Amino acid sequence: xxxxxxxxxxxxxxxxxxxxxxxxxxxxxxxxxxxxxxxxxxxxxxxxxxxxxxxxxxxxxxxxxxxxxxxxxxxxxxxxxxxxxxxxxxxxxxxxxxxxxxxxxxxxxxxxxxxxxxxxxxxxxxxxxxxxxxxxxxxxxxxxxxxxxxxxxxxxxxxxxxxxxxxxxxxxxxxxxxxxxxxxxxxxxxxxxxxxxxxxxxxxxxxxxxxxxxxxxxxxxxxxxxxxxxxxxxxxxxxxxxxxxxxxxxxxxxxxxxxxxxxxxxxxxxxxxxxxxxxxxxxxxxxxxxxxxxxxxxxxxxxxxxxxxxxxxxxxxxxxxxxxxxxxxxxxxxxxxxxxxxxxxxxxxxxxxxxxxxxxxxxxxxxxxxxxxxxxxxxxxxxxxxxxxxxxxxxxxxxxxxxxxxxxxxxxxxxxxxxxxxxxxxxxxxxxxxxxxxxxxxxxxxxxxxxxxxxxxxxxxxxxxxxxxxxxxxxxxxxxxxxxxxxxxxxxxxxxxxxxxxxxxxxxxxxxxxxxxxxxxxxxxxxxxxxxxxxxxxxxxxxxxxxxxxxxxxxxxxxxxx
Numbered sequence: 230x231x232x233x234x235x236x237x238x239x240x241x242x243x244x245x246x247x248x249x250x251x252x253x254x255x256x257x258x259x260x261x262x263x264x265x266x267x268x269x270x271x272x273x274x275x276x277x278x279x280x281x282x283x284x285x286x287x288x289x290x291x292x293x294x295x296x297x298x299x300x301x302x303x304x305x306x307x308x309x310x311x312x313x314x315x316x317x318x319x320x321x322x323x324x325x326x327x328x329x330x331x332x333x334x335x336x337x338x339x340x341x342x343x344x345x346x347x348x349x350x351x352x353x354x355x356x357x358x359x360x361x362x363x364x365x366x367x368x369x370x371x372x373x374x375x376x377x378x379x380x381x382x383x384x385x386x387x388x389x390x391x392x393x394x395x396x397x398x399x400x401x402x403x404x405x406x407x408x409x410x411x412x413x414x415x416x417x418x419x420x421x422x423x424x425x426x427x428x429x430x431x432x433x434x435x436x437x438x439x440x441x442x443x444x445x446x447x448x449x450x451x452x453x454x455x456x457x458x459x460x461x462x463x464x465x466x467x468x469x470x471x472x473x474x475x476x477x478x479x480x481x482x483x484x485x486x487x488x489x490x491x492x493x494x495x496x497x498x499x500x501x502x503x504x505x506x507x508x509x510x511x512x513x514x515x516x517x518x519x520x521x522x523x524x525x526x527x528x529x530x531x532x533x534x535x536x537x538x539x540x541x542x543x544x545x546x547x548x549x550x551x552x553x554x555x556x557x558x559x560x561x562x563x564x565x566x567x568x569x570x571x572x573x574x575x576x577x578x579x580x581x582x583x584x585x586x587x588x589x590x591x592x593x594x595x596x597x598x599x600x601x602x603x604x605x606x607x608x609x610x611x612x613x614x615x616x617x618x619x620x621x622x623x624x625x626x627x628x629x630x631x632x633x634x635x636x637x638x639x640x641x642x643x644x645x646x647x648x649x650x651x652x653x654x655x656x657x658x659x660x661x662x663x664x665x666x667x668x669x670x671x672x673x674x675x676x677x678x679x680x681x682x683x684x685x686x687x688x689x690x691x692x693x694x695x696x697x698x699x700x701x702x703x704x705x706x707x708x709x710x711x712x713x714x715x716x717x718x719x720x721x722x723x724x725x726x727x728x729x730x731x732x733x734x735x736x737x738x739x740x741x742x743x744x745x746x747x748x749x750x751x752x753x754x755x756x757x758x759x760x761x762x763x764x765x766x767x768x769x770x771x772x773x774x775x776x777x778x779x780x781x782x783x784x785x786x787x788x789x790x791x
Contacts, residue, residue, distance in 0.1 A: 231289070232256030232277035232640075233302040233374075234392050235353045237362060237384040237417075238424035239271045241397040250275035252391040256304075258643040262288055266300065266355065271423040274302050274353070279589070279643055290355075293322045296331050298358035303327045304388055305350030305372045306647075308475040312445045313345060326478070330354065339363045343414045343433040344441040347475070347653060351409070353386050360419040368434050369596065369651045370411030370628025373636055377404040382424030384417065389637070390562050394756065406759065411628050412436070436624055437660045440653040447471065448654070456663055462681040464658060472652030473499045476592065477507065481645075484588030485538070486578065487515040488704075489528025491675060491695060492594030492603070496649060498536045498687040500592055512539040514588045518578040519704040520545065520711075528692060535689050543581045545574075547714045553577060555751050560641040561633065564738075564752035564760070566745050567767050567777035568634050570712055574704040575638040583642035595635045596650035598697075599623035600659055601675045602667055605697050606769035608674065613664035619770060620667070621660070627651075630767050712744075712776065719747045738763060741775075 232253035239246055247263050254261065257277025266272040276289040291301040310329040314321060319332040330352060333342040339354070343365045351374035354363040364386060366374045377385040377393050383404070385393045393406045409415070412434050417425040434440060448471045451464050473496065477483065483504070485497045501513045515538040517529035526542055533540035550573050557576045558569060582588055598604050602620050610616035632648075639646045649655070659667070662677075670676040674697050682693060704711055723743040731746055732739040735753075737760045740746035745766070756762070768777050 231279055231304045232275075232388045232392075233289070233304050233351065233353060234275035234277075234387045235273065235302055235355075235385070236396075237269075237272045237419065238382050238422065239273075239396075240383065240399040243271065243273050246396060247273070247275060249392050249395050250277075250387070252395075253277055253387060253389050255643060256388055256640045260288060264290055266357070268357065269419070269423045272355075272419075274300065276302055279645060289327075291323070291325060291328060291331065293328065293331060295320070295322070296335055298356060299331050299334070300355040300357070301327065301330055301352060303330060303350055303352035304374075305348055305352070305367065306476075306478060306645075307346050307348040307350065308478060309345075309347035309442055309445060312447065313442075316445045327352070334363075339365070339414055339416065340431070340433060341441075347440065347442040347446070349648075349651075351388065355419070357419075360421075362417040362419050362425055363414060364409060364417070365414035365433075366409050366411050368412045368436055368440075368653060369624065369632060369656075370408075371632055371636065371646075371648060371651060373628070373633070374409040375406055376409050377406045378425070378427065379404050382420065382422075382426055384425045388640075390756070390759070390762065391559075394759070406762075408628065408762065434653075436653075436656055437621070439657045439661075443654055443657075446654060447475070451658070456666065458666075461662060461666065461677070465655075465678065465681040466685070468652070468655040468658055469495070469649065470499055470503070472649035472655045473592070474503050475652075476647045476649055477503060477509075479590040481589040482511060482514075482587050483509070483590045483592065484514040484516060484582060484586065485592040486575070486594070487517050487529045487532060487538070487540070488525045488594075489517065489530070489532055489692065489695070490525070490594070490697070491679065491693065492597035492650065494528075494532045494594075494688050494692050495678075495682060496592050496594050497532060497538060499649075501536050501538055502687070514539045514541060514586055516541045516543065516578050516582055516588075516591075518543040518545065518574045518581075520547070523704050525704050528695060531689055532692055535692075536687075541581070541586070543578050545577050547718070549577065550574075550711070551715070551718050554748075556641075557638070558748060558751045559755050560637045562637070562756060562759075563629070563633060563763050564745070564748045565630060565763055565767055566742075566748065568630050569748050570715065571631075572634045572638050574711075575634060576641065579639045579642040579644055582644060589643075590645050590647060591639055592647050592649065593635055593639075594650060595631050595646075595648045596624075596627065596656070597675070597678070599627060599631070600650060600656055601678045602669060603675045603697055604769060605674065606772050606774075608669050608672070609771040610668065611771065613668045616668050617660075617664040624656070629763065716742075716744050719744050723747050735760065737761065738766065 234250040260278040274290045307326040310326040349371035351372040375390045416428040519526040
């Protein structure tokens with residue numbers, strides 16, 4: 230996990246513009262570098278480093294003797310760099326996994342490069358010999374990327390929008406900053422003046438398609454075409470275990486977030502099993518956060534005892550959570566209601582991990598709810614086909630919601646997140662299954678996933694079959710939800726007349742509640758005029774919901790009510 234930043238064709242002094250790059254220093258607390266591009270005095274790269282692999286030669290932009298005309302700044306992890314080296318005979322000059330991007334590009338161009346990368350990434354690749362700039366981002370947007378491109382060809386690129394919004398440019402007072410689309414690459418011509426012109430934006434991978442890099446995966450071809458239940462369950466276990474295994478690549482200590490829900494518990498259990506298999510010689514640290522006696526704390530305690538992790542509990546009170554709201558919104562760059570609610574706990578636990586432990590590479594369960602139809606409203610889907618369509622929509626928008634939350638809250642404290650549920654092969658296989666196999670059954674969401682691990686003894690049965698509890702709800706007590714605590718506080722902060730005129734003040738995505746108004750005020754304070762970063766609020770479908778919390782839905786049952 231790092232922070233990348235680059236400018237092409239800047240009219241302003243680069244030493245002034247570079248101040249903007251310091252806005253993302255939290256993403257790389259170990260080292261930073263600014264480097265001008267030879268022959269292009271108005272182009273430069275900025276890089277903030279979190280050293281996870283090759284601590285000696287890992288600084289960026291990456292340049293190697295074999296390709297002196299190539300410059301690479303990337304944020305991410307390429308899990309199959311050794312397999313690609315073996316398949317194509319690449320001669321690496323460093324131990325940095327991202328070096329493979331230079332070799333793939335030299336061998337087959339940008340299309341093959343982006344398609345063959347098994348991992349999470351956002352990168353800027355400059356080819357001065359052919360005067361091209363390439364931008365690319367992984368399938369689900371696990372690693373963030375923003376860009377600004379003006380009419381006269383000034384390009385700014387950054388891991389987070391906050392590194393671009395204050396850039397100076399002669400022809401535009403407020404250039405439009407926008408997220409770079411996941412699963413896409415863009416080709417731009419670099420002119421002699423240092424300015425650029427966009428040539429094409431290409432979607433290189435659809436999450437439903439088996440990725441091109443599957444051909445050189447460590448897992449052999451699985452039985453296909455058969456939807457026999459035992460075969461399906463076996464394939465799910467094999468691919469999920471493989472997804473966790475490949476993410477063990479790290480020279481820094483590995484830890485795992487553990488809410489006690491199905492997703493994080495499965496990740497933690499498989500992770501610990503594999504760490505033992507490869508003889509990692511330190512205990513796995515697991516981390517849970519909640520208020521006193523919250524459902525998540527109690528469930529996580531059970532899981533940690535079952536798997537034998539070194540468990541840490543972070544207990545916070547409502548005042549600490551409320552005090553964190555503004556810094557959380559600044560980190561997130563969004564005003565989405567449920568994203569902010571869920572981010573406060575994750576932000577506070579990440580803060581604890583950074584200050585109190587030496588774990589840096591943090592595993593988590595994001596992506597499972599979208600992929601395996603885990604949200605409670607899926608019980609109301611009119612048909613399996615509509616449920617499958619909704620699952621795909623949620624995956625497509627992950628970069629705006631849960632993936633955004635998971636990246637920013639951990640990156641704010643210099644941690645690197647790893648999310649095995651969003652492994653390319655695992656997700657493409659799961660989405661290839663018949664729609665009726667993936668829907669909730671017997672009143673239980675994620676039925677197929679639970680069923681696949683039922684005989685594994687990885688988790689206690691009561692955890693494997695624990696009903697869905699939203700992270701923003703599970704961290705508080707059953708008696709009073711976290712969203713209710715927030716709403717009670719905010720009710721005193723926003724006058725009724727302000728809410729009545731909300732649509733006039735904020736015509737795009739107008740706030741409908743005092744809570745959403747409060748978040749929007751803070752967002753606009755830091756990111757004025759950038760409300761288009763969020764196309765719409767996250768809300769459940771097929772139900773008459775006025776609030777995104779699972780606890781407001783009729784289907785919700787807390788453990789104490791069963």
